[in-house]
Amino acid sequence: MHLFDQAISLKPTAKGCYVAQTSAAYANIVGPFGGITSALLLNAAMQHEDRLGDPIALTVNYAAPVADGEIIVEAQPVRTNRSTQHWLMQAVQGGEVVSFATAIFAIRRQTWSAHDAAPPSDVPQPKDLPRMSTDHRPIWARCYDMRFVQGEMPDRFDDIENSDSFSSLWVRDEPPRPIDFQSLSAICDSYFPRIFVRRRQLMPIGTVTLTTYFHADSAMLAKQGEDFVYASAKALSFRDGYFDQTAEVWSADHHLLASTHQMVYFRDK
Amino acid sequence: MHLFDQAISLKPTAKGCYVAQTSAAYANIVGPFGGITSALLLNAAMQHEDRLGDPIALTVNYAAPVADGEIIVEAQPVRTNRSTQHWLMQAVQGGEVVSFATAIFAIRRQTWSAHDAAPPSDVPQPKDLPRMSTDHRPIWARCYDMRFVQGEMPDRFDDIENSDSFSSLWVRDEPPRPIDFQSLSAICDSYFPRIFVRRRQLMPIGTVTLTTYFHADSAMLAKQGEDFVYASAKALSFRDGYFDQTAEVWSADHHLLASTHQMVYFRDK
Numbered sequence: 269m270h271l272f273d274q275a276i277s278l279k280p281t282a283k284g285c286y287v288a289q290t291s292a293a294y295a296n297i298v299g300p301f302g303g304i305t306s307a308l309l310l311n312a313a314m315q316h317e318d319r320l321g322d323p324i325a326l327t328v329n330y331a332a333p334v335a336d337g338e339i340i341v342e343a344q345p346v347r348t349n350r351s352t353q354h355w356l357m358q359a360v361q362g363g364e365v366v367s368f369a370t371a372i373f374a375i376r377r378q379t380w381s382a383h384d385a386a387p388p389s390d391v392p393q394p395k396d397l398p399r400m401s402t403d404h405r406p407i408w409a410r411c412y413d414m415r416f417v418q419g420e421m422p423d424r425f426d427d428i429e430n431s432d433s434f435s436s437l438w439v440r441d442e443p444p445r446p447i448d449f450q451s452l453s454a455i456c457d458s459y460f461p462r463i464f465v466r467r468r469q470l471m472p473i474g475t476v477t478l479t480t481y482f483h484a485d486s487a488m489l490a491k492q493g494e495d496f497v498y499a500s501a502k503a504l505s506f507r508d509g510y511f512d513q514t515a516e517v518w519s520a521d522h523h524l525l526a527s528t529h530q531m532v533y534f535r536d537k
Numbered sequence: 538m539h540l541f542d543q544a545i546s547l548k549p550t551a552k553g554c555y556v557a558q559t560s561a562a563y564a565n566i567v568g569p570f571g572g573i574t575s576a577l578l579l580n581a582a583m584q585h586e587d588r589l590g591d592p593i594a595l596t597v598n599y600a601a602p603v604a605d606g607e608i609i610v611e612a613q614p615v616r617t618n619r620s621t622q623h624w625l626m627q628a629v630q631g632g633e634v635v636s637f638a639t640a641i642f643a644i645r646r647q648t649w650s651a652h653d654a655a656p657p658s659d660v661p662q663p664k665d666l667p668r669m670s671t672d673h674r675p676i677w678a679r680c681y682d683m684r685f686v687q688g689e690m691p692d693r694f695d696d697i698e699n700s701d702s703f704s705s706l707w708v709r710d711e712p713p714r715p716i717d718f719q720s721l722s723a724i725c726d727s728y729f730p731r732i733f734v735r736r737r738q739l740m741p742i743g744t745v746t747l748t749t750y751f752h753a754d755s756a757m758l759a760k761q762g763e764d765f766v767y768a769s770a771k772a773l774s775f776r777d778g779y780f781d782q783t784a785e786v787w788s789a790d791h792h793l794l795a796s797t798h799q800m801v802y803f804r805d806k
Contacts, residue, residue, distance in 0.1 A: 324745065324746075324779055324800055325598075325745065325746045325800045327596040327639060327746070327748060329623050329639050329641060331615060331616035331618075331623040332616055332618065346600060346634050346637060347600035347601055347633065347634050347635075349600075349601065352745065352802070354598050354600040354634075354637070356625075356637070364616065365615050365616050365623075366616075368615060368623070368625070368639065370596060370598050370637065370639060370746075372598060372745050372746055372800070374745075374778070374779070374802075376777040376778050376779070377777065377778050377804075378777055379776075379777055379778050379803065379804065379805045380736070380775070380805055381774075381775055381776040381777060382698075382735065382774075382775045382776075383773070383774050383775075384701050384702050384703075384731075384735065384771060384772045384773055384774065384775075385771075385772075385773040385774065429651075432653050433653050434653075462653075466651065466653065467649070476593065476594065476621060476641050476643075477593075477594045477596070477639075477641055477748075479596060479746075479748045479798060481781050481798070481800050483773075483774045483776055483779075483781070485777065502653060503653045503654075504652070504653055504654040504752075504785065504793055504796055505650075505651075505652050505653065505654065505752045505793040505796075506649070506650055506651050506652075506653075507648075507650040507752055507793075508645040508646065508647055508648055508650060508754065509643070509645050509646050509648050510593055510643070510645070510752075512750050512752070512796055514783075514796075516773065524773055524774040524776075527773055527774075527781055527783075527798075529748060529750070529796075529798050531593055531594045531641070531750050533621070533643075534648065535646075535648065536648045536649055
């Protein structure tokens with residue numbers, strides 16, 4: 269069993285109620301990698317017997333640090349319409365909510381379709397780029413093969429500010445695993461906090477909320493398989509303890525799989 | 538009393554429980570303008586006696602059409618930390634959830650701050666631009682003074698596709714009203730569905746989820762007062778019944794007040 273599948277594994281205890289265990293492989297500096305919590309909460313809705321269609325949108329709020337060990341996970345459909353379904357999910361430890369989420373699932377129908385955006389056409393291929401070293405990185409980074417095109421996470425934090433926080437990279441699960449909505453949602457949180465790239469300084473940070481929009485359906489993800497996805501990440505503004513972060517995730521054949529947004533807390537060291 | 542304040546008015550019935558009434562002034566084609574529902578749900582947390590600090594992020598999920606008349610609104614703090622607070626809000630009609638939301642509030646502290654993004658420097662001023670006519674627009678559009686720089690909402694729907702869906706405009710409440718978090722959250726939904734600009738065709742659409750990040754604090758909003766804000770809106774991808782939409786809202790003196798994202802359902806006519 270892939271470490272990712274172990275990390276998002278849910279043991280059902282009642283309808284919409286599950287028990288999960290934190291995964292040492294996806295540990296962050298404090299508690300688990302936020303992307304794995306996002307995938308775990310999404311998985312609770314995906315596994316629910318009343319689930320309708322594919323996820324369209326997911327918002328995860330990180331309310332408190334997650335402790336190592338057992339997590340009680342609950343998912344309930346709040347409203348089910350003909351082709352859409354609205355969800356509320358939560359993760360509980362010691363009787364208190366540590367993170368909670370909302371999601372929208374839908375049965376998609378074929379319509380007129382178009383892209384406004386496109387990925388750059390002249391990007392080096394993953395085979396021509398070195399894999400980022402995972403030395404001096406949080407444990408969870410070993411679960412990804414990241415190949416930066418631009419805006420690497422600094423190896424040395426020299427406090428020499430960059431003029432922007434843009435990064436682009438190829439990324440896939442390590443070892444490779446066919447992508448699904450759960451792993452795509454985790455990848456959406458894998459681009460390191462923009463403030464580290466911009467400020468080249470380490471400081472306490474924590475994502476407070478993460479929203480992911482799924483542009484891909486199951487068939488598009490099946491076609492993607494284990495290949496690298498291309499991602500670009502940026503921020504708009506860092507101000508008084510919070511900054512935003514936005515990323516786009518593209519398939520190798522130029523289809524937008526997901527777009528994702530988050531607000532991150534930071535504190536001057 | 539300004540029509541906006543009437544529209545988001547909440548009559549408390551118990552701690553965190555309120556009754557509201559839909560507003561004829563903010564009517565959309567079906568039910569209320571989504572921005573007013575967003576402001577109403579945010580207001581329920583803002584008015585709560587246990588509220589901590591200013592809103593940082595708000596996600597509103599539109600689960601079902603809102604009928605004209607009474608709405609039961611509830612807000613509860615899910616988790617309160619030292620400087621952050623996580624919220625769940627919902628709007629109920631006939632015993633069923635019609636929309637629900639999560640929010641994060643925080644006490645901000647002064648830190649290192651920087652912009653990655655900036656608005657264009659050569660934008661015509663609102664006084665030099667015509668106000669958009671509100672003829673053939675939904676009722677709620679009369680509650681705003683919109684002055685488009687680029688990417689107007691089409692007057693005629695001639696089915697001749699644009700190559701993109703980008704719009705930029707100045708906007709303020711009409712009549713003018715000092716901006717606050719509630720009105721800013723409503724403005725974040727005022728940019729018309731991107732598909733109408735891109736496709737120049739009318740079709741059934743509906744926002745399913747709207748996320749707003751507040752980069753401004755109370756002091757910045759007080760400084761903004763009744764002035765126009767500058768906004769730019771775009772989409773990334775339209776595919777099989779759903780498209781995304783992102784906007785940035787800037788003060789006249791070039792401070793990012795909010796960034797906002799949504800997923801919108803559409804159906805070929």
